[in-house]
Amino acid sequence: MKRTFFDWDQFKDSMPEIARAFLLNVKMFCIAEVFILVFALLLAVLRSLPGPVFFPLRAIAIVYADFFRGVPTILVIAVLGFGAPALQLQNVPLSTTFWGIVALILVYTAYVSEVYRAGIESVHPSQEAAARSLGLNRWQALRFVVLPQAVRRVVPPLLNDFIGLQKDTALVGFLGSVEAFKQSQIDAAATFNYTSYLAAAVLFVALTIPLARFTDWLIARDRRRRQTARVA
Amino acid sequence: MNALELHDVHKSFGDHEVLRGIDLDVAEHEVVCLIGASGSGKSTLLRCVNLLEPIDAGRILVGGDVVTARGADVNRVRRRIGIVFQAYNLFPHMTVLRNVTLGPTRVLGRPRADAEEEARALLGRFGLAARAADYPERLSGGQQQRVAIVRALAMRPELMLLDEVTSALDPELVAEVLQVIRELAAGGMTMVIATHEMSFARDIADRVCFLDDGVILEQGPPERILSTPDEPRTQQFLQRIIAAGRM
Numbered sequence: 068m069k070r071t072f073f074d075w076d077q078f079k080d081s082m083p084e085i086a087r088a089f090l091l092n093v094k095m096f097c098i099a100e101v102f103i104l105v106f107a108l109l110l111a112v113l114r115s116l117p118g119p120v121f122f123p124l125r126a127i128a129i130v131y132a133d134f135f136r137g138v139p140t141i142l143v144i145a146v147l148g149f150g151a152p153a154l155q156l157q158n159v160p161l162s163t164t165f166w167g168i169v170a171l172i173l174v175y176t177a178y179v180s181e182v183y184r185a186g187i188e189s190v191h192p193s194q195e196a197a198a199r200s201l202g203l204n205r206w207q208a209l210r211f212v213v214l215p216q217a218v219r220r221v222v223p224p225l226l227n228d229f230i231g232l233q234k235d236t237a238l239v240g241f242l243g244s245v246e247a248f249k250q251s252q253i254d255a256a257a258t259f260n261y262t263s264y265l266a267a268a269v270l271f272v273a274l275t276i277p278l279a280r281f282t283d284w285l286i287a288r289d290r291r292r293r294q295t296a297r298v299a
Numbered sequence: 300m301n302a303l304e305l306h307d308v309h310k311s312f313g314d315h316e317v318l319r320g321i322d323l324d325v326a327e328h329e330v331v332c333l334i335g336a337s338g339s340g341k342s343t344l345l346r347c348v349n350l351l352e353p354i355d356a357g358r359i360l361v362g363g364d365v366v367t368a369r370g371a372d373v374n375r376v377r378r379r380i381g382i383v384f385q386a387y388n389l390f391p392h393m394t395v396l397r398n399v400t401l402g403p404t405r406v407l408g409r410p411r412a413d414a415e416e417e418a419r420a421l422l423g424r425f426g427l428a429a430r431a432a433d434y435p436e437r438l439s440g441g442q443q444q445r446v447a448i449v450r451a452l453a454m455r456p457e458l459m460l461l462d463e464v465t466s467a468l469d470p471e472l473v474a475e476v477l478q479v480i481r482e483l484a485a486g487g488m489t490m491v492i493a494t495h496e497m498s499f500a501r502d503i504a505d506r507v508c509f510l511d512d513g514v515i516l517e518q519g520p521p522e523r524i525l526s527t528p529d530e531p532r533t534q535q536f537l538q539r540i541i542a543a544g545r546m
Contacts, residue, residue, distance in 0.1 A: 196351055197388035201402035201454060202378035211401060215392050292434065 074262045081254040081263035088250035089270045092236040095164065095246070099171045099232060106176040111183035112209065128180070135177035141238050144170040148242035167239030175232050182224045186217030219289055226282040230275050237271075247271070300363045302327045302458050302489040303348065308357035310340075310347055317343045319513035321357070325458075325491060330484050332500040332521070333493040335510035336536060341493035342385075344510070345460040348491070349382045362457055378406055381451030382460040385467050387443040389435040395422065395446050396431040402454045414453070421449045425479050441472030445479055452483075459483065461492040465499075497540055501525050509533045 113121075114128040135143070148166040151159060160166070190213045198208035240249030247267040254263035303325040310318040317340045325331050333341045346352045348359060350366065350373045359367045366376040390398050399418040403409045422428050425445050435443055444464055451459060461480065465473045477499050484490065484503050494500055500507055501521045508518040509528065517530045528534055 193384065193386060193388045194390065197384065197390070198401075199374075200349055200351060200377055200380075200382045201450070202374050202406040203402070204374050207405055211405065212390055216390075219392065 071259075072261050072265060074260055077258065077260045077262040078266055081251065082266045084254065085247050085250045085263060085266045086270060088245050089247035089267070091164065091244065091246040092233070092271075093274065095168050095171065095236045095239060096229075096233050099168050099175065099236075100229065102172045103175045103179050103232070106172065107179035108183055108214075110176060110180035111187060112214075114180070114184055115187050115209075132177045132180055135174050136181070138174075140170070140174045140235055141241065143174055144238050144242060146170075147173075148239070163242035164239060164244040167236075167242055167244055171232060171235060171239070175228060175235075178228050178231075179225065182221050182228060183217065185224075186221035187213060189220055190216045222282055222285055226278060229278060233274060233278075234271060237267075300327075301325060301360070302329070302362060303491065304358075304360040305344075305348070306358045306360075308344075308347060308359060309355045310343055310352060311355055317513055318347065318354075321513075321515060323508065323515060325489060327489055328487045329505045330488075330490045330492065330503055332504035332507045333491065333510055334495070334497065334500060334507060334524075334536070339510040340513045341510055342462050345382065345462050345491065345493055348460060349380050350376055351382075374406070378402075378454055379457045380460060381454060381456035381458070383444070383447050383451050383462065383464050385463040387435075387440070387447045387467070389443055389447055389450070391435050394432050394434055395427065395438070398435065398446060399450045399453045402450065407454070418449070418453055421452055422446075425449055425482075426475075439472060440468045441475045444468065444472075444476045448476075448479055448483075457489065459488055459490045461490060461494070463493050463495065465494070465496060495540075497525060497537075509536065511536070 110128050110131065113124045114132075116124060144167055147170045148163050151166050151169075152161040152163070194212055194216065195208050198212040199205070203211065236246060237248035240246045240252070243249070245253070247270055251263035251267040255261050301324045303323070305321050305323040308318055308321040309316065321340075321344060323331070323344075333344065335341055343352060347354050348361075354367055357367070358365055361376060361379055364376075365371070366373075389395075390401070393401065396415060396418055399422065400411065400414040403414040403417070404411055419428065419431060422431055425448070427442060427445055427449065430438060430442060430446070435446065438446065444467075448464070464480070465476050468476065473496070477496065480490070480492070480499075481503060492500070492504070504521045506518060507521045507524040508515045509524060509530070509532075510516070511530075511532050517524060517528055517533050524533065525537065528537065
């Protein structure tokens with residue numbers, strides 16, 4: 068077992084290639100994350116709109132969130148990654164990586180919008196009342212008063228979803244994009260040794276830890292800022 | 300012209316009619332105190348004036364303008380009315396200074412520097428100059444409530460509504476907040492004040508209105524209403540207040 072999973076030479080040999088492939092994971096993660104943060108916020112805001120006028124928008128947001136949280140991520144990746152290029156439409160990218168990223172955005176937008184929504188609902192209605200009583204309109208109250216508080220509160224659960232996303236970038240390898248997992252599979256198949264998987268695992272963990280510490284730091288900084296008396 | 304007029308205002312929450320026909324005129328520079336048991340409709344009345352709650356029937360006029368008409372610009376109306384809540388409702392993610400300047404900069408479109416200068420002056424006037432850069436949770440309840448008053452004043456309102464602003468405070472902090480309100484009254488601010496502080500009401504009010512079960516049962520000068528009210532319900536209420544040691 069030591070030789071099949073913990074072969075040091077094998078580890079050293081496979082690491083450079085896997086690390087290079089891992090850059091693709093990082094790239095997919097970074098691109099997807101930006102879109103997810105924006106789209107999920109929009110979706111959460113849509114869902115928080117009050118009154119019967121906005122019912123259709125709320126309904127769309129709810130159906131979207133239910134659907135993409137319900138369908139397995141790998142399925143969405145397969146449908147888009149194999150299906151979209153197969154349509155052979157003009158102007159539709161053929162890159163499996165592109166479709167993999169789109170699939171991750173679709174799925175994680177649903178998760179993250181729920182996190183945002185929990186944050187928005189955790190802000191007491193009296194905060195919005197105070198904002199509106201100053202004459203701020205609904206959008207200004209949301210932007211300056213409700214959302215800043217909501218987002219601060221959901222940083223830890225957001226990070227949780229980021230880590231999930233980071234790991235799920237490995238699923239795109241299933242389409243043939245050579246990211247870290249796919250590369251380690253290739254190495255394993257060539258050598259009948261699974262140490263390369265371990266190398267990929269080390270890389271994923273190595274990326275998660277700084278992200279976790281960064282969030283801890285953000286939370287601590289926010290707490291410090293609000294609790295430390297400052298001289299005017 | 301009256302600063303505020305309510306004509307036959309009705310408001311229900313579900314089956315429960317909280318306001319059952321309120322008529323009230325408040326002249327400019329007048330200070331009116333609303334007294335009455337919890338649930339008598341004081342807070343709801345103030346929230347209706349500020350259009351935080353839509354009314355079911357009746358009319359409300361602010362400075363002669365009907366503000367409850369269909370299509371009235373609620374944001375424009377609210378600029379003219381300052382409201383201070385029992386629980387302060389400061390914005391916890393902003394410094395005291397930002398709390399005060401949010402309205403003037405975002406709603407009135409005033410330049411940041413101007414708004415900050417005026418905010419600092421107002422904070423200074425109420426003994427809060429050293430607190431401008433602090434976040435609200437660093438402040439005592441009394442300080443927070445004074446900041447909330449300054450935040451409302453920064454919009455230069457024609458009318459201030461105070462909703463039991465001392466009810467959430469520790470007893471030793473009540474005086475500093477009441478002092479601020481006295482200064483406002485002395486400066487000629489038109490105010491409608493819902494309060495449980497009877498001696499304060501006697502001091503500051505030009506007129507006291509006793510609310511009971513959604514109507515103004517009795518109103519008049521504080522000396523009369525608080526000492527020799529006509530209505531048995533008012534007498535009962537005041538007796539309970541006295542028994543509780545609050546007058």
